Structures are given as structure tokens and as C-alpha cells.
Amino acid sequence: MMGEAVRMELELGGSSFRARSLAPAVMALFSRALRTCSKVSVQIASTVDTPVKPLLWALQTRQVPVLWCSRYLCSSNAEAPPEEFDPVGRYREKPWEYLESEEYMSRYGTMPIFTGYRRNHKGLIPPQRPRKTCIRGAKISGNPCPACRDPKIIFHPKNVKLLQQFICLYSGQVYDPSITGLCAKRQKEVLKVIQEAKDYGLLTFTVPFMVFNPSDLPSDHIATRPLPMPPREHPWYSWYDPIEPSADELAKYRRMFRKYLKE
Amino acid sequence: MDHVKVKTLVIHRWFDERRTDQRVSHQWRVKGEREGGREREREGERGRERERERTMSTMSTMMVCRLFRAASCPFPFTAWPVCVQGPRHDSMMCTESRPAVSSFDDPEVQKVLMSMTTLNVEHIFRPVKQALQPPTYKVMTDKQLQEAHEKAIEKAKELLTPPPVLPERQPIDEVLSHDKCIAGLEASKYIFTDISSKISERERLIVVREVDGTLRKATWEERDRMMQIYFPREGRQLKRPPLFNDEHLQEIFSQENHEHVLNLCQTQFEPDSPDYIRVHKRCYEDLAERGKHDLLKSTRYFPGFVWHLVLTKQFEGLLFKFLQDQAIEEAANLIWLFNRLHPESRSSVEASGKALSKVELIQNFAQTDAQNVGKIDLALQAYLVTTKDYVEA
Numbered sequence: 001m002m003g004e005a006v007r008m009e010l011e012l013g014g015s016s017f018r019a020r021s022l023a024p025a026v027m028a029l030f031s032r033a034l035r036t037c038s039k040v041s042v043q044i045a046s047t048v049d050t051p052v053k054p055l056l057w058a059l060q061t062r063q064v065p066v067l068w069c070s071r072y073l074c075s076s077n078a079e080a081p082p083e084e085f086d087p088v089g090r091y092r093e094k095p096w097e098y099l100e101s102e103e104y105m106s107r108y109g110t111m112p113i114f115t116g117y118r119r120n121h122k123g124l125i126p127p128q129r130p131r132k133t134c135i136r137g138a139k140i141s142g143n144p145c146p147a148c149r150d151p152k153i154i155f156h157p158k159n160v161k162l163l164q165q166f167i168c169l170y171s172g173q174v175y176d177p178s179i180t181g182l183c184a185k186r187q188k189e190v191l192k193v194i195q196e197a198k199d200y201g202l203l204t205f206t207v208p209f210m211v212f213n214p215s216d217l218p219s220d221h222i223a224t225r226p227l228p229m230p231p232r233e234h235p236w237y238s239w240y241d242p243i244e245p246s247a248d249e250l251a252k253y254r255r256m257f258r259k260y261l262k263e
Numbered sequence: 264m265d266h267v268k269v270k271t272l273v274i275h276r277w278f279d280e281r282r283t284d285q286r287v288s289h290q291w292r293v294k295g296e297r298e299g300g301r302e303r304e305r306e307g308e309r310g311r312e313r314e315r316e317r318t319m320s321t322m323s324t325m326m327v328c329r330l331f332r333a334a335s336c337p338f339p340f341t342a343w344p345v346c347v348q349g350p351r352h353d354s355m356m357c358t359e360s361r362p363a364v365s366s367f368d369d370p371e372v373q374k375v376l377m378s379m380t381t382l383n384v385e386h387i388f389r390p391v392k393q394a395l396q397p398p399t400y401k402v403m404t405d406k407q408l409q410e411a412h413e414k415a416i417e418k419a420k421e422l423l424t425p426p427p428v429l430p431e432r433q434p435i436d437e438v439l440s441h442d443k444c445i446a447g448l449e450a451s452k453y454i455f456t457d458i459s460s461k462i463s464e465r466e467r468l469i470v471v472r473e474v475d476g477t478l479r480k481a482t483w484e485e486r487d488r489m490m491q492i493y494f495p496r497e498g499r500q501l502k503r504p505p506l507f508n509d510e511h512l513q514e515i516f517s518q519e520n521h522e523h524v525l526n527l528c529q530t531q532f533e534p535d536s537p538d539y540i541r542v543h544k545r546c547y548e549d550l551a552e553r554g555k556h557d558l559l560k561s562t563r564y565f566p567g568f569v570w571h572l573v574l575t576k577q578f579e580g581l582l583f584k585f586l587q588d589q590a591i592e593e594a595a596n597l598i599w600l601f602n603r604l605h606p607e608s609r610s611s612v613e614a615s616g617k618a619l620s621k622v623e624l625i626q627n628f629a630q631t632d633a634q635n636v637g638k639i640d641l642a643l644q645a646y647l648v649t650t651k652d653y654v655e656a
Contacts, residue, residue, distance in 0.1 A: 168392075171392060200505055208498040210426070210498070210529040216463075216534075218432065219465045223465065223480075224432075227437065236440065236442075
């Protein structure tokens with residue numbers, strides 16, 4: 001199915017198409033794919049025989065939707081409702097399985113996903129900070145970062161193999177975006193997910209060595225030891241419980257208000 | 264927990280008595296455990312009196328600093344109890360009263376345990392993930408090299424010092440005052456922490472004023488939280504990480520990261536907290552179940568591991584491993600430890616008073632208290648055969 005769609009695109013000779021002309025539902029789902037396809041549509045025809053580099057291959061696999069083909073070519077299924085094709089699919093729930101797949105192997109091999117990625121900038125020295133984000137709403141930037149260009153790369157605490165690509169093997173520090181090329185949003189996500197993985201014990205790291213002080217040990221101090229309180233016969237304050245007046249006082253007030261007593 | 268507001272108050276000590284360091288000893292002895300002697304008794308008396316005064320002073324300072332001082336609430340001075348010295352701290356894990364059973368800190372026990380935890384310098388000083396530094400090169404004579412080597416061994420022994428094994432701490436549940444007159448004035452609890460600098464963690468006064476007016480001492484969890492807020496420790500998190508829950512521990516154990524969990528446990532919890540004891544117990548039991556006793560070999564957790572196994576009588580796997588590895592000394596030490604910790608068992612009763620050789624000691628145990636008699640017998644026979652062959656050859 002994937003192969004067919006790619007071939008169809010090639011046959012059409014990279015004719016440009018406008019995303020706006022398609023149904024809004026499709027546009028919402030695949031506008032990212034469509035935009036990128038439209039930009040390289042001319043190049044695909046020329047590179048069909050040469051080995052496809054990871055970037056272009058990744059873009060190619062963002063399929064031209066079935067609806068597009070069916071509307072312009074196949075008239076038989078014109079009335080059928082559009083099939084929602086999710087390229088990420090099964091990897092959404094188990095993103096760690098993607099790293100075992102053939103697709104990943106052919107794209108990246110055994111190297112980290114950011115190998116060979118180069119930012120586009122003016123001059124010799126690259127900018128100090130990465131771009132804020134590659135994906136803004138439905139729009140993806142040109143030359144997206146290694147994490148954004150492949151939608152199957154999902155940072156998850158259980159995706160330990162992927163996370164370890166971003167941690168230095170010798171010092172245990174997370175690589176700077178100047179090395180990995182991630183955009184700021186994805187870098188922040190990576191840091192958060194790595195911390196989560198460490199909190200769940202999925203990633204190991206060097207723990208500071210704990211030295212015990214004798215003063216840290218249990219003591220008989222009253223701060224932590226209960227003081228034996230004597231048994232209380234009276235309430236904490238005398239006026240907490242109902243107080244019975246003395247007989248003299250009672251008599252005195254009875255005499256004072258004898259005219260107003262109801263009895 | 265949603266409505267807790269934290270307020271701090273520096274409680275100034277009126278009495279700044281000279282603090283004599285009564286507790287420091289490399290054997291982690293706690294105040295109260297003293298050897299006999301009249302002088303010591305007198306000192307004990309003086310100590311108790313001093314403590315009584317200290318109690319009164321700190322309680323009176325607390326009264327002065329009270330936030331809710333209502334004129335109509337006279338504080339009953341006469342109600343304050345006289346301080347009585349509390350129960351002696353016992354560092355043994357077993358709770359039944361026995362006549363002279365060794366504790367973890369006993370020097371003989373420690374010697375035996377440390378001999379079982381072999382000193383493998385390569386393993387102790389293995390490279391770990393840390394900030395990289397350029398290497399240093401030193402030109403040394405043979406003598407200097409020898410000294411450096413000895414220093415390294417000293418450092419390795421320090422790193423192998425086992426963390427303390429303590430009984431679980433008793434929950435704090437003590438009310439200092441019921442002030443119903445101020446009930447309902449505030450919408451949340453207040454926790455008052457003494458943040459004076461030179462006080463030990465265990466001697467800090469931390470109290471809680473509840474919404475209903477009760478003034479009580481803070482529970483252990485509240486104490487730990489407050490201490491971490493005002494005196495944060497490296498590596499310790501304010502909220503307990505989820506990896507210490509049982510369901511996540513299993514996953515970590517399947518990756519054989521037991522040492523990592525124990526390291527995290529040391530930084531996160533106090534040695535007598537229930538979480539510390541639970542995590543250690545799970546770790547040790549999992550190791551014994553999988554038969555992976557070597558994972559903790561030459562680490563500072565091995566003595567505690569062996570101690571736990573012998574106390575709960577689950578050490579036969581370890582014994583079998585020692586016999587397989589031809590480590591008869593360690594196997595005999597294990598049985599010796601068992602006899603020390605369970606003096607009423609048949610094995611120790613039969614071995615008491617006799618001078619048994621290592622093999623005889625193990626045989627005695629195998630015949631009396633062992634659960635896997637056949638396995639241990641076989642291992643012992645195999646050992647005897649191999650040593651006999653070696654001797655003959």
C-alpha cells in the first residue's frame with residue numbers, strides 16, 4: 001500500500017497541488033505531510049534510483065493520502081468515507097518497539113538518530129540556542145530536527161534505548177542541543193522524560209555516596225521520644241468541661257433574681 | 264495534606280549547655296549503652312538531670328514563641344511532666360528477648376561479615392559515570408607506589424563500611440497541648456520547625472498546630488519532609504520516587520540493578536524508616552530467590568545481606584555457593600553466625616562447647632537444621648573429593 005502510493009506520486013511527475021483544495025478533515029490530518037511532499041515533489045522523480053537518504057525517506061513515508069489518489073484517479077470509491085491512515089499507528093502505545101523495527105534499522109542503523117543532522121544557518125558559527133519548535137500547529141519547518149522529522153520517534157520513559165542515545169556513556173550527562181540538533185521544545189521533553197525514567201528506575205545513574213554520621217542515628221532526645229504524660233483526671237483547662245457553680249453563688253444569684261424566677 | 268501551610272519560627276535556646284559528644288564511637292553506639300562502673304552511673308545521673316533541665320528550657324522557649332497566645336488560656340505550668348529517661352536503644356533486628364545474642368555491631372560479627380565481603384579493589388574503584396576530567400600522571404618511586412597502594416586499600420575499606428542496621432522507628436504520636444479555644448481560627452495546619460544551625464537532625468523540635476487547636480509533635484514523615492526543605496541533602500528528593508513502590512521494584516530487579524536501588528535507598532531514606540527496611544528486605548529476598556548473591560559481593564551491602572539471610576534462615580543458597588566456590592572458610596563462618604544468632608537451634612546446641620573443624624561444623628548443621636539436606640551434603644562431598652584430589656596430587 002505504501003509502495004503503491006509512492007509510485008503514484010512519482011508517475012504524476014511531482015505536479016504541485018494545493019492543500020486547500022482538499023477536504024478540511026483530510027487537510028487537518030495530513031497537511032503536515034502534504035506541505036513537505038509538495039516541496040520535494042519535483043526531486044523525488046530524479047532520486048528514485050539513487051539510495052534514499054534518511055531525511056527524504058522519512059518524508060516520503062508520510063504518505064500521500066488514499067483520498068487524494070481516489071479523488072483524482074479512481075472514480076469507483078469516490079463516495080466512500082476517507083480512511084484515516086495513521087503513519088505512527090501501533091508505535092503510539094509502544095514507542096519502544098519502533099527501535100526494533102526494520103524501518104528504524106534502514107533509516108538509522110546503529111547510530112543515534114541525530115547522526116549526520118546539520119542545521120541550516122548563515123556563516124561558520126551556528127547559533128547558540130536551538131530553534132524554539134519545528135512544528136507550529138499544522139506547519140512543519142524546513143529541515144526539522146531529528147525528533148520532529150520522524151513522527152515515530154516518541155520520547156517515553158520505557159523507551160530506554162532511545163533515551164540512552166541522548167546521554168553520554170562516560171559522564172552520564174544529557175547532550176546539549178548543539179550536539180543533537182533538537183529544537184528547544186523536544187530538548188525540554190527529553191530532559192523531562194529522562195528524569196521520569198530515572199525516577200521509575202528504568203535508567204541507572206551514579207548516586208552520590210552516602211556517609212553516615214553518628215548524629216544521624218536514633219537518639220533518646222525528647223524531640224522524637226514520647227514524654228510519659230501523667231494520667232489526667234481533670235480536663236486540660238478547667239473551663240473546657242461544664243462547670244457546676246458553687247452552692248453559695250447559686251444561692252446568691254437566686255436571691256438577687258428571686259422576683260424573676262419562674263418557679 | 265492539601266491544606267498544610269508551613270511556617271518557621273526560630274526557637275532560641277535559653278540554655279546553651281555545653282554539648283558533650285557522648286555518642287561518637289566507630290561502633291555507632293548510642294547514648295545509654297554504657298559499660299558498668301560507679302563513675303559512669305554518677306555521670307548517668309548528672310546526664311539525666313541535665314536532660315530534665317533541657318526539657319524544661321526548650322518547653323518554656325516554645326511557650327514564649329507561641330503564635331496563638333490567648334490571654335484567657337493560662338498555660339498550666341504545673342502540668343508539665345518531669346523528664347524520664349526513655350527506653351534504651353536496641354540495635355538488634357530480632358525482637359524476642361534472648362540472653363546474649365550478638366548484634367550487627369558486634370566486633371566479632373563485623374569481622375566475620377567483612378571477611379565474607381571480599382575486598383576486590385578493582386570492583387570497588389571501577390570507573391563510574393561522572394564528570395570527565397583530564398587524567399593526572401605521577402612519577403613515583405617503588406616505595407611511594409607501595410604507600411599509594413596501601414592508601415587505596417584503606418580507602419576501599421572505608422567505602423566498604425556497612426550502613427547501620429536498625430529496628431524500625433516507633434511512630435511519633437504525642438499531643439503537647441489541647442487548645443480548643445483557638446479551634447477554627449485558621450484554615451490550615453501550621454508546622455513549626457526549629458531551624459537553629461547546630462542541632463542534630465534527631466534532636467530538632469518539629470511541632471504541628473492543627474486546625475482544631477491541638478499542638479502535637481510532627482510525625483516521622485512530616486519531620487523528614489521539613490528537614491529536606493530546610494536542610495536539603497544531596498541526592499534526596501522531597502517526594503518519594505515511584506521506583507520504591509513494589510510494582511516498580513520488580514522491574515528493576517529483573518534488570519539486576521539491585522545495587523542501584525540500594526544506593527538510592529541510602530540517599531533517600533533514614534536507616535530506621537519503614538521504607539528503607541522494606542526496600543532492603545525486598546532486594547535481599549529477590550537476590551536470594553534468583554541466586555544472584557555475587558551481585559552484592561565486594562560492596563557495602565553484602566554484610567547487611569548476609570545478616571538478613573541468616574536472621575530469616577534463608578542462607579542455604581549462599582552456603583551452597585560458597586561450597587561450590589571451594590570457600591570453606593566462608594561457609595564455616597556462615598554456620599558460626601547462624602549458631603550465634605539462633606542459640607536455641609539444634610545446630611548451635613550440638614555445636615556448643617565442642618571444638619569442631621570447619622567441615623564438621625557444616626556437617627552438623629546439614630544434619631540438624633538444614634532444609635535442603637541433600638544439596639548441602641552433595642556440595643560438601645564434592646568439596647571434600649576435590650580437596651582430597653588436590654592434596655593427593
